[in-house]
Amino acid sequence: MVPFISLQLDRRSAAPLHRQLYEELRSAVLGGRLPPGARLPSTRSLSADLGVSRNTAAGAFDQLLAEGYLEGKVGSGTYVARSLPEDLLHVTEIPRGTARPVAAPLKLSERGDMLASTGRSLAQRDGAARAFRPGIPALEAFPRELWARMAARILRKSRPELLSYADPAGYRPLRQAIAEYLRAARGVRCAAGQVIVTAGSQQALDLAARVLLDPGDIAWIEDPGYMGARGALLAAGVRCAPVAVDAEGLSLADGEARAADARMAYVTPSHQYPLGVTMSLARRMALLDWARRRRAWIVEDDYDSEYRYSGRPLAALQGLDTADRVIYTGTFSKVLYPGLRLGYLVVPDRVVDAFISARALADRHGPGLEQALVAEFLAEGHFARHIRRMRALYAERQEALVSGARREFAGLLDLAPSEAGMHLVGWLPRHANDRDVSRKAADGGVSAPAVSSYALRHGARPGLLLGYACVNARQIREGLRKLAPVLDLRG
Numbered sequence: 001m002v003p004f005i006s007l008q009l010d011r012r013s014a015a016p017l018h019r020q021l022y023e024e025l026r027s028a029v030l031g032g033r034l035p036p037g038a039r040l041p042s043t044r045s046l047s048a049d050l051g052v053s054r055n056t057a058a059g060a061f062d063q064l065l066a067e068g069y070l071e072g073k074v075g076s077g078t079y080v081a082r083s084l085p086e087d088l089l090h091v092t093e094i095p096r097g098t099a100r101p102v103a104a105p106l107k108l109s110e111r112g113d114m115l116a117s118t119g120r121s122l123a124q125r126d127g128a129a130r131a132f133r134p135g136i137p138a139l140e141a142f143p144r145e146l147w148a149r150m151a152a153r154i155l156r157k158s159r160p161e162l163l164s165y166a167d168p169a170g171y172r173p174l175r176q177a178i179a180e181y182l183r184a185a186r187g188v189r190c191a192a193g194q195v196i197v198t199a200g201s202q203q204a205l206d207l208a209a210r211v212l213l214d215p216g217d218i219a220w221i222e223d224p225g226y227m228g229a230r231g232a233l234l235a236a237g238v239r240c241a242p243v244a245v246d247a248e249g250l251s252l253a254d255g256e257a258r259a260a261d262a263r264m265a266y267v268t269p270s271h272q273y274p275l276g277v278t279m280s281l282a283r284r285m286a287l288l289d290w291a292r293r294r295r296a297w298i299v300e301d302d303y304d305s306e307y308r309y310s311g312r313p314l315a316a317l318q319g320l321d322t323a324d325r326v327i328y329t330g331t332f333s334k335v336l337y338p339g340l341r342l343g344y345l346v347v348p349d350r351v352v353d354a355f356i357s358a359r360a361l362a363d364r365h366g367p368g369l370e371q372a373l374v375a376e377f378l379a380e381g382h383f384a385r386h387i388r389r390m391r392a393l394y395a396e397r398q399e400a401l402v403s404g405a406r407r408e409f410a411g412l413l414d415l416a417p418s419e420a421g422m423h424l425v426g427w428l429p430r431h432a433n434d435r436d437v438s439r440k441a442a443d444g445g446v447s448a449p450a451v452s453s454y455a456l457r458h459g460a461r462p463g464l465l466l467g468y469a470c471v472n473a474r475q476i477r478e479g480l481r482k483l484a485p486v487l488d489l490r491g
């Protein structure tokens with residue numbers, strides 16, 4: 001009998017014959033050699049034809065039937081499925097011999113499993129600006145026209161090297177501009193050579209964890225605290241010890257009691273995330289002393305220090321460090337826009353090269369055009385102007401949120417103004433379940449993350465994070481109106 005199409009089986013191959021036959025038929029269907037509706041020979045004649053056992057043919061048919069490539073009943077006529085989606089058909093035929101497990105689950109490494117679960121919450125972020133998403137700047141107020149003009153000019157006028165591979169430490173004029181800015185505005189003690197441009201502070205935290213710690217080492221993290229930092233540490237195999245935050249910032253006493261042998265402390269001293277506390281000078285000195293004595297590292301995340309509305313900002317912790325124990329990181333996500341994915345590290349001279357190598361291995365280096373653009377934005381004074389404008393705008397927005405909330409929820413949501421940042425914490429009554437409230441708020445179209453969702457140990461005071469930077473006064477009013485029934489304050 002003449003074979004209905006040519007099928008080739010390799011008897012010397014390690015792949016079982018039923019698997020080879022399955023691959024051949026599947027490939028013929030996908031490649032269009034067996035069109036939808038085509039009738040297949042019976043397993044009996046096919047097996048005789050190919051010189052294989054009938055079980056072999058039946059096994060291949062069963063698999064194809066189960067996966068929907070074939071339809072009908074074995075024995076009473078088998079056809080190529082008519083309902084195969086058009087875009088599945090006519091794909092290039094799968095080369096012979098490439099055994100592709102089709103339905104078997106793809107097994108991840110243990111690390112892969114850990115990364116998949118640890119990074120899930122960060123990976124699910126959508127970037128829409130709505131009431132009261134914390135951490136998103138006023139995207140509509142970003143000077144896009146100016147940015148576009150500068151980008152076009154740089155692209156046209158710069159040397160072709162801007163398009164090539166570049167220094168993993170970052171574009172030199174940007175490193176210089178960042179160093180100048182940090183020295184003047186934040187009291188950071190650094191030379192341009194210590195600045196490493198990163199893909200946001202997330203990459204900075206990832207590099208710090210992997211370059212400075214070994215799997216199994218312990219790091220103190222603020223509790224409640226920033227889950228992005230915890231995730232970066234966990235991803236590096238580091239064990240995180242949650243440490244309480246009090247009115248002066250991270251509690252050293254709690255840290256020492258929980259994990260005296262920690263090798264790193266991750267802190268947000270300017271404006272603790274999410275509680276908004278500024279670390280006191282005494283606490284800063286004590287933390288530096290701890291790091292020096294223990295030869296431990298401090299990672300200072302200065303993510304939104306630009307937004308200070310009143311009072312004098314405390315200079316960065318890094319500026320007080322005389323023992324090279326502080327790794328400083330900042331970001332352009334809050335001052336420019338998060339989609340830019342540019343941030344920076346300032347590291348002690350002695351570890352600069354290690355960080356640069358690690359960065360090169362991670363993703364080589366940052367994008368040339370954007371780095372050149374930010375460098376010019378800083379050098380021409382636009383950056384300082386933009387910060388000044390946003391400071392005034394956010395102060396107004398914070399005031400709209402505070403006065404609106406006081407009007408709507410008098411006394412029931414405890415919302416105090418803050419000297420700094422882009423969000424406030426609205427405290428709920430002690431008995432409230434902030435996750436429930438937050439979930440209901442989300443159902444009603446309002447983002448208001450629960451304080452307890454940033455906490456690892458139980459007992460966080462219930463509260464909601466209310467970001468005000470990315471929404472105007474009208475959106476703030478609407479957001480509060482939507483929040484009112486969720487707080488169950490209107491009967």
Ligand SMILES: Cc1ncc(COP(=O)(O)O)c(C=O)c1O
Pocket residue numbers: 135199200201202203226228268273301303330331332333338342343
């Ligand atoms: C505490 C903290 N650090 C850093 C960042 C910024 O991360 P990135 O620079 O990766 O955008 C955020 C943003 O949400 C944050 O809340």
